[in-house]
Amino acid sequence: MKTTPLIVLNKPFGVISQFSEHEKHMTLKSYVSLKDYYPAGRLDTDSEGLLLLTNDGKLQAKIASPKFKVAKTYWAQVEGSVTEEAIARLKKGIKLKEFTTLPALAEIIPEPKNLWERVPPIRERKNIPTTWISITITEGKNRQVRKMCAAIGFPCLRLVRVQIGKLNLFTKKIEQGSWCFISQTDLF
Template sequence: MIVLFNKPFNVLTKFTDEQGRPTLKDYIDIPKVYAAGRLDKDSEGLLLLTDDGQLNHQLTDPKNKEYKTYYVQVEGDIDEAALTALEAGVSLKDGLTKPALAKKISEPDWLWERTPAVRFRANIPTSWISLSIKEGRNRQVRRMTAAVGFPTLRLIRTQIGPYKLADIPSGEYRIFHK
């Protein structure tokens, strides 16, 4: 079994927290499922969980990395030079990223409101990109967009390999039987 969960902003990708912060337990009441990978608490979107240890390993093993696609709201009007740099690979403190797939998109019309809302500044425009990567370094997408001069304001994972967020509302999940 695979659980496709639309993780809300500010929710930890674990089932317990000593500090009482929101966790997966607040949304998912299925015994013995574990997250296949991570999604930072300030990121939203698709998180896969499974009760199958072998499948969890397959989904998270770096040798089997599938593209993960993110819709990213960035500060500023992103340009072709920045998109080209993202696609070529960006130099970060922990090395050069693998080439990515990057394109400018319109703000998704299906997007839910985030609580709290993304900060708004009348004098600074924002833009949206679709970014697909095969790696999973710590805060990689945020570091990549910052490195090309367009800091991330909102980050939503929409797809992991063949699994898509589709129309799952924020905070809800769908069970997918393999």
């Protein structure tokens, strides 16, 4: 059985998840010059980390569509001191304006030591602490993790996708702005 290669890109902050020119933001074309590859799901311009690209429409749908429930893990740096009650709400599912999320895996984590510096850095407030949380979802709707964090009272300052399926950005050791080919077996 022939498997379609995937591209895994460590997308920097400020890059829009499209190849066509954009008047305001850098695009994926600045990092990947191969033709006929497209994002398998999106990663907001303000978010960083793991982005998959494929030239196979069925595979793209399998990765991106909420009906296949491919787990995606994010590390979110949020404003404020997150409580266990807030984490419990994430684990139950959050009622947002557009929909109610499925329950997420969520936990408070120590500040990641293996993350690159973000350019530009997040805004820091002298008297307001920040907390890092890990959130794993299977839906991936528009700005879902950011909306979930806001709904529990902790606005997201930085969001990094670190894992899709069994593929972890740090296991592959992909530097920010770099990419490599992987096989489907790395993902599923």
